[in-house]
Every structure is written in structure tokens, then in C-alpha cells.
Amino acid sequence: MADANGPNAAVTGVQGAAAAVRPAGPSTRPSALRRIFRTPKGVVGGVLVALVVLTGIFGPILIPKDAATHIDVLHRLAPPSVHHLLGTDQLGRDELVRMLLGARTSLYVGVFAVGLSILIGLPLGVVGGYFGGWVDLVLMRIVDAIISFPVLLLALTISAVLGPNLTNATLSIGIVYAPYLARIARSEVLKVAALPYVEAARASGAGHLWIMLRTVLPNIMPPVIVQATISMAFAILAEAALSFLGLGTQPPTPSWGLMIQAARDYLDMAPWTALVPGTAIALSVLGLNMLGDSLRDALDPSFVMDEGS
């Protein structure tokens, strides 16, 4: 039955009791997935995110290498036309091509920065919530202190200090969002750790590490996934802001934030140079937010988010 691949299936002898109380396990996933895509919000969000992901992966493979850097001085700041569907920038480079290539940068930052915050935040939150006491106190004080910095300020400072480039920007964004994941993970662990199946695992003689990894972790994943989706939207916005200020991605790597920075001086002559990358940012962030929202509704209707902007 459903319990066969449940999180605590390995703990023999307590399966019956555990199956009765387990709030969410792999067995509910198919229906949760279906629930996401039943709402228009989930469908639109899913399509937008899929578009960005596909563009990010296949764009650089399909677009000829020199298309992005091809400088056409005769057609500088050309308005959208048949030759350049979305116009050209101040160097005569095609805006559409640069926007499509910029998707990879945003995707890269979104995936690796959020991956890093999960890597840092999840263990901190799980260990703090599981052990409680002074371990929890110390960890949560540090988390609170880092949350006391406005996120962008801290990300900018770390990136500027390490030396501005794409890798360091990703690193700084990942560090900045880690405490939010730690908080979510901790509060979920507190809920889960008191449940009978954890107690059962403990009674059967399982070690702390085993319980944390096999019993607690799988059950706190839904809210963590929701937070990760929404953090990805913030990461994309943060990369754009950092690059816009010259403290993130450096030219000639295509980045939406950099494109907007360049557009600043040509606004009245060529507004499309700002609108094209702006729309790209908006659509990807919108998509991630919508997907995150419907994920939350599907996985746990009563779950309240800590957005942490």
C-alpha cells in the first residue's frame, strides 16, 4: 500500500502506526501535482517557468555564438523591425538574441543561489529544530542577525567585497536567502518532531542522524520546496539589481540587469532597450510567483508563508 515507499518504511515494526498519522508523504504527490495544474494560476506559472528554463538551456545552444556580440554600427538603437524583431541596443546588437541569452544567466543564478541557500539553510534549520535547547538558540540568533540586514544591502556588500562577477553574485544571493530557508525548515521540524512516527522511530532505536534524514526531512520538504520556488524569483530580481548597479554580472556576459543599465542613457531615443529585458524579468518572476503560490495551495492549504523580501 501507500506506506511501502513512505519516509519511515525502513523503520520496521512501526509502519502501521506511522501510516495512520503521516500528514503528507510521497503517496499524495500525484494528486498534488494535478491540483497545481488545475488552476489557471498554476498553468500560467508553469508555462512561464518552463519557457524560461527551456530558453536558458537551449538558447545558447541554438543561437549562433556571434549573434549576441555581432556589432552593427549602422543599425544602432534601431526600433523593432523585420530584421531585428525587438530592435537593437546602443552597439547595434540584437535585443531579442541578448534577451534570450540572458535567460541562462538568470536561470543559473536562480538555480545555484537557491541551491546554496538550501545547502546552508536546511541543515541549520533541521538541526536547530530537532535538538532545540541551546543549539537552537545559538543558531536562531545568528539567523535573526543575518535577517536584520536588508537582503539587497548584504548581497551587494558581499558581492562588492568578493569582487563583482557572476559567481560571486550568485554566492552572495545564496548566502543572503539561506536564513529564510533555515527558518521555514526549523518551524516545520518543530511541527513534525512531536508527531508519533518520529517518536516511534526513536523508540525503535534509530539514531539522531537517521531520524533527521529519513523521518523528519522528507516530511518537511513541501514547504521548503514552496519557499525555494519563491526564493528563486527573489534571486532573479536580486541578480538583476546587482548587475544593474555594476556589482553583479559583468559584460560581455548577457544579463537582463546589465541590459537595463545600458538602456538608461538611451531611454528617450530607444525605450525598447529597457522594456525588452524588463519584460523578461517580469515574466520569469511572475511565473515563479504564480507557480509558488499554486504549489503552496496544492501542497498545504493552511500553510502561511514567510516571504522575506
Place this chain on the structure above:
Amino acid sequence: MFSYVLKRLSLLVLTLWIVLTVTFFLTNVVPGNVAVMILGTRSNPQTLAALEKELGLTEPLPVQYVRWLGRTVSGHWGKSLRFDQPITQLVGQKLVTSSMLVVLALLIALVASIPMGVVAARRQNRWEDTASSGAALIGISLPDFFWGILFILIFSKWLRLLPASGSVDPGQDFLASVKHALLPALALGVGLMAHLTRMTRSAMLETLSKDYVRVSRAKGLAERTVIYKHALRNAIGPVLTVAGLQLGYLFGGVIVVESLFNYTGLGWLTYQALLNRDIPLIQASVLVIAAIFMGINLVVDLLYRTLDPRIEYG
């Protein structure tokens, strides 16, 4: 209440200490120290060594940390390398300029979002609701610097109504200073506006379903009175709390917006410090912004607890 305030204040001191420590170590991994920045990279090694000694940079890091902590806490923030001015004076001036921007942004956000949220709640699932929810979603999905550029384009380049860059000291010419702050405040406020619209809508939907609203309607009160006197007054508490908490976030957002508009406030100052690797100024401005952020959050929390006696002091 008193013991609660005391507890929160001591936690604040602890958090501030961690913030100070993080700031110190963060700015000490910068390649090249303050002495190199003062003299330049091609300076005479002997002069450099002498200055390093004078500034205490040859001491072990923990000693430097303790000294720095002492100086910072006692308000000896030193001089900015980039601006060649005492940092306390510099930060003080810019704080006034930024406060004006932030307060204006908050006002704009409140004035626009509350009516939008009320209308959306009253016309739930009609086009007004869809329109305002859609606008709110777009509002939070676009970065503030994009809004800034859009507003420069519309209000400054096309309509020629407002200046696109610079700032004026409110003490000199108040009207001109408001004019310069208006576009950056608008750009800064859009995100908050979207957030508050959503909050007002859900808070209003909740109160509109309450019994006392039904009673006041049954009594035959005018719909206007029911909405604005009875429902909104009860719904607005949490909205104002969020608005207050967001004041801190607005201070965090000033870096990008002020740099875009060349609005010479605290955010602009921080950006200049970061660009020029002006370490003492980076430390000071990062600390001041973090402290404001924490201070506002504490004050809002305490105010909220005073206003709503139902909340327990944990």
C-alpha cells in the same frame, strides 16, 4: 509589558553585536587594506608600512576587532576616504535626505493601496477585483529600478513634469526637494503598494463577512458608513502594521533607487562607498541601515502590542 520591552531590547543588543561582527569580518576579507586605499597601490612600501602600523593594521585580527568594536560603539567612526569628511556628519546629512524619500514612498503606497484593496474586496471576483489583483501581481514582479526607468521615461522625458535625477536639501527649498524625491519615492513605493493592496483586500474580505457588518447593514446604515466606519476601521490594523514593518524594508531598498536617480541619500552613499571600497564608510553605512531596519521593526512590534491588548507578551 515592561519585562517584555526589556527582553526585546536585550535581544536587540545581542543581534546588533552579531551584526557588528559580521560587518567587521565581511569588510576585512577585502583584498588590500585601508592603508593601501589611502596611499594607492603604487605607494612607497616604507610609507605604507608606517601607515599600517599607525592605523593598527599590523595587529592580529582579534585585537583589531576589539579595538574597532570599541571605536564604533563609542561613535568614533573616522573619516571617509572617498569624501574626506567625518563619517558621522556625512551619514547624518544623508539620513535626513533618505528619510524624506522613504516616508514619501510609504505615504504614496498607503494612499494608493487602501482604496484599491477596499474596492477589490467589495467587488470580489468582478473586473475591479481582477484588475487590482493583476496590478498588484505585476507590481511585485518588476524590480524597483525598472519602475524607476519607466517613470523617468514617462514623467520626465515625455511629460517633462518632474526632474529625473538629483536631490535638494529640504531645509533650503522644501518644494524643490519634494519634487526631486517624488519619482524615486514612486519607484520605491510600487512594490509596497502592491503588497498592501493584497493585504487590504484580504483583511476587508474577512471583516465584511463578520456578524457586526451584517448587523450594521441590517440596521439600515448607508453602505458607505458600513464600509468605511465599521469594516475598514477594523481591517486596517494589520495593514498599518505591515506598512510600518515595510518602512524598514524601504530603507533597505534605497540603494538601488537612489543610485538610479542620483538621489544623494544614505543608499547612494552606501553605493559610492561600495564602488570605491571606502571601508570605514561601508562599515558605517551598512551598520546604520541595519540598525534603522531593526529599530523600526522593534518599534512597530511594540506599538502593535500596545494598540492590540489581545496579544500576549511572550
